Amino acid sequence: MEAFGDHLKLVVKTFRRECHRVLQSERTTVHGADGMLMVLQLAMAEVNKQHGGDFKVALSDALMAWKHLLLDKLHLPPANFARLENYDLIREAYEGFLKRSNTVDLVDVLTMYKQLRLDSDPEEPLSPTQLFDFLSGNMEFPELPDTSVLSTPSGKGRPRCSQVKVAIRRVFCSYLNLLVNSKNDMALALTLDVPSRALGREAFTDIKHAAHNGNTSLLLAVMSFVRAIQLGGKGYAPAESDPLRKHVKGLSDFVQFLDNLEEILGEIPDPSVCGARLVTAIRAVLVKGRGSGDPVYAAAEETTKELKERICQLHQIQKQTANASGTGISPARPKVHAVNHATAFGGRDTVKVLMALLDEEALTPPCPNKADLLSEDQPVLNGDEGTSVLTLFRSPEVSAGCSPEPLKNRVQSRLDLLKPKPRERVIRSQFACTYKEEELPLSRVLDFPSTSQVPTCVHPAPKNPQITSALDEECSSDVKAAATAKSTSGCPNKEQSEVEQGPAALKQTSGNAQNRGAGPGNRKKTGIQTQSKGNKRKQLESDQHGGSENEPPEKKQAPRASVKVLGKNVTKASSKKKLIAGQGKLTSFFRV
Known part of the structure; x- marks a missing residue:
């Protein structure tokens, strides 16, 4: 198992080193097994809605399509059970979501590794069958003690402590992911209302429609709306018909927090110190107003400590690698009088460390309980109610007016019809x-x-x-x-x-x-x-x-x-x- 983990890390490192040759952006992020399954669920729901159904997916259909997708992308023999009816449309919607959000999955990473590897790299350190077993959850990892705790319930109606920790860690990484890749719509969906900013399903639906109309990402749609208000003045105030007008406060708070993270990223040149400050700032907003006995508070404290230590380790590894392969001459530091106080160059090393951290998070084993990952019963992180990604992307139901009217109103309307109507005044005659x-x-x-x-x-x-x-x-x-x-x-x-x-x-x-x-x-x-x-x-x-x-x-x-x-x-x-x-x-x- 350790050899498989090392081989998988080697594939991802080679891809990260040579991805600029095939990708338009160097800040492309990688979806892990859980992220791939959530994206597939959204693609299936979108296809069902287009064919006259609801934005819903049965768990059995999602698992069946998941297996078909892995076998199809890895070019393995198909399964012995029948394929879904709209599988081609689902595959197209899945790839379209990855392309719009500037992300790739682990199967794409393995495919590009074969094209980008150098002569010094091993020819095939990882086989498609091994990757299929890893992504489908058939491979066991005894060295990871937390995975066995995920399936142990802790009481009816209460979230499990390990499930809360996984959700909190996902939120931390999503905030860091937005700093690296601003087009990642999945990361925005996981952080928009955590902590609570009164930006629920209705606000997310309005943002999704605005991004679709402007052909942009969700974060860019939010940024452009808030920036027009902050910098444009009174003449650029949103119109009365703008659906985002009623969410100005929550969107402004979200953009302000991201601006604070960007400011930390640009002002602190040391990646270890900068990464620790970023994680501390995210922890501060998550535990605000919570007591020490709260599961979210405990999970946030533990996750902060782990991420700080791992960022420092990655920084030391990258520094040793650069010294071993380089000339030993450090690059020139940006000048103090540079535009915006060197924010354009000061965060480059920190971004590299963050990308390495996110790549490692994508290599974590998949969640063994797919129902907990895809169901609507999620841990409460925003102080209101927990919702899954599928529920968040689903537009709120609008009343069609078909519900029966109260009896009192129906009786009153009937009496109004029976009342004699007053005659209209007419022009009087000569008599x-x-x-x-x-x-x-x-x-x-x-x-x-x-x-x-x-x-x-x-x-x-x-x-x-x-x-x-x-x-x-x-x-x-x-x-x-x-x-x-x-x-x-x-x-x-x-x-x-x-x-x-x-x-x-x-x-x-x-x-x-x-x-x-x-x-x-x-x-x-x-x-x-x-x-x-x-x-x-x-x-x-x-x-x-x-x-x-x-x-x-x-x-x-x-x-x-x-x-x-x-x-x-x-x-x-x-x-x-x-x-x-x-x-x-x-x-x-x-x-x-």
């Missing part, structure tokens, strides 16, 4: 005087309409020249008394009531009656006195019928009596109360 009067607003009552507000097609009602001439002079109080007495003896006369009311007659609230009386009020006096005989005849007929077809006919002597009274008492009105000048002329036009 509006027969309708029930409605109060108009005070502004409509007091504001006398101008000539421009009245239709020009409305003509004044025909007037009796005798009454008009008498009213144009002066009317006495006896006229009003006689008119009042006459109105009480049957159907009221329109002209008599208006003469009695005086200025109050201007407050009629019938729409058409008001418009009909207000328009011709500005006409000249000569136009009224020169009415034709036909108009006089119509006026007499309207007087006989009482001014309205819905009112009973009036006595014939009523108009003559009023005329006689007006003509007889017109000389006595000068000593009594007078009407406003022109009021008689206006009130005569309100006749119907």
Whole structure:
């Protein structure tokens, strides 16, 4: 077993040394056995969703596809059981995820080793069959005591201590992975809400959609959004429709923490000291607010100690290797006045140490219990609830509105339908005087309409020249008394009531009656006195019928009596109360 581990490390070291010949980026990271299985699960869920299903994968299907994938990539004989229906699409989605996140798996590392090895390197230190047994979990490692503890339960409903430690170590390495490879979407998914930043499934889904629309990685989508707010000023504020707008605080905290790690990486040139500071900063945010008896606190303390020691060992190994193979002349240190205080060069050695650390983490044996790795029951690390990677990548379910409405709301909506609907107001006809009067607003009552507000097609009602001439002079109080007495003896006369009311007659609230009386009020006096005989005849007929077809006919002597009274008492009105000048002329036009 020790020989197999040494051979596997040699393959990875050779790949890391010569990867610049075949890869576009030197910061490509390696997925271990557990990382490969989680990526495969995401690829299968994506294919199921595209074919009309849900973003879900059965554990049996994932394990079956996992075995097919290993045999296919290692060019080994296929299994004796049937292959999945959409295996080709799953394989394509799996490779696409690795390419987008600038990562490779261990099978790709072995394939590239055969192309990149030098003459001094062994021809084939590792066979595909051995790698298959290692990745599938068929190989035992007695020298690793922690692997046997993973399958021992510690109580129902409580996470196992070893499972919490594995999850904490994965979070530490994911933060360090983001410093090395900013395109690693899996590393961002494991660190976005650990510790809790109120960035759950909804926030991750919004980030995923923003990255898809911009054709970028998840971290770059977050960085560009936060940088536009921090550096762009008020003019670059996110739009109201931007889904990331409601997650500004959590995303800003996440970017601020990564900026702190980048600052440590650039300012401290010694890889041992810098690596220790990075691990300490990650531990500080994970144990914040937790007691010493918390399993997360204990796991974070132990992981911090182990990573510090291993970073120092890797730094010493790389230093000895450089001295043995080099000329013995150290490279020139960056100048102090360099841009951004030498952050572009100060972290190069530390990045090399971190990449070596991450490569060793990829060579750890796979988790023997695949259900614990892929299930939704994960250890609680963010203070809220534990979620698996599959649950995080699954978009939250949106309500389609198909759920039954509460009975109270349904009864109320039925009663609203049975209620009679109010009729809409319509334009009143010329017989509006027969309708029930409605109060108009005070502004409509007091504001006398101008000539421009009245239709020009409305003509004044025909007037009796005798009454008009008498009213144009002066009317006495006896006229009003006689008119009042006459109105009480049957159907009221329109002209008599208006003469009695005086200025109050201007407050009629019938729409058409008001418009009909207000328009011709500005006409000249000569136009009224020169009415034709036909108009006089119509006026007499309207007087006989009482001014309205819905009112009973009036006595014939009523108009003559009023005329006689007006003509007889017109000389006595000068000593009594007078009407406003022109009021008689206006009130005569309100006749119907």
